[in-house]
Amino acid sequence: MDHKMKVKRDQAHVDSLLVANQVKGEYEAKDPKMIKYLEKVKELMKGFEGAVVLHVSQSQNKKADALRKLASVAFDHLAKDVKVETLRAPSVMEVEVSCVETPGDNWMTPFVQYLGKGILPEDKQEARRLRVRALQYEMIEGGLYRKSYMGPSLKCIGPYEAEYVIREIHEGICGMHMGAKMVATRAMRAGYY
Structure with missing residues (x-):
């Protein structure tokens, strides 16, 4: 003015x-x-x-x-x-x-390669460990999900998506500024792993 x-x-x-x-x-x-x-x-x-x-x-x-x-x-x-x-x-x-998750390698990559394409690591010990751990996961419509014993399968998310989900649960529109364990529990209840 x-x-x-x-x-x-x-x-x-x-x-x-x-x-x-x-x-x-x-x-x-x-x-x-x-x-x-x-x-x-x-x-x-x-x-x-x-x-x-x-x-x-x-x-x-x-x-x-x-x-x-x-x-x-x-x-x-x-x-x-x-x-x-x-x-x-x-x-x-x-x-x-807008943050777009890059298709780089993360913790899900070995599971997606094995369950989606049948590709195993060259190391026999790692390949065996991956086959055993992969029993807990499944591919649904191109996405990786963790099987749940009593509930629905949980959608596996990468680090960028996880950061967004955690931020929304912690301080979003219905956020309650909870501790780390409570935020993780709420994320799993929401269907994410």
Whole structure:
């Protein structure tokens, strides 16, 4: 908004000591999202002849409280000389990247090669061990599944898919931030191995 109004000097007040010190350069930003916001702030500050970010303590925070309350009400009743800008999107846009699992070798490769194509390792001892362990697995429509004694077969997943499943169970929309054993149990109940 200041750039649109052609302001030469700006003084921003923030209630976060961490943010104020990161902008001043006294603290280092470590969170990737915070680093992007810090870069954006420094880029915007270059457009001013003088720009300062000041920390306002909670006891002197009346202006910030007023702004916070102002943001939660309608703006129709304000005088024309009060400039209000509503941000509809984040200042830093994140590029969304879909992770596709690469077809590289993982723990499932020997089982898929043996059960799908009949290929065994050259070492006789490893081949025997694979034949014994492969009895616990089966191929269904090109996918590897672990047989279950009392329940349905569990879909075997690679490391990238496993990381996604674990993250969703742990911190997803219905995540409960459980411990490692509980997350593994929930993943198996969901049908993954």
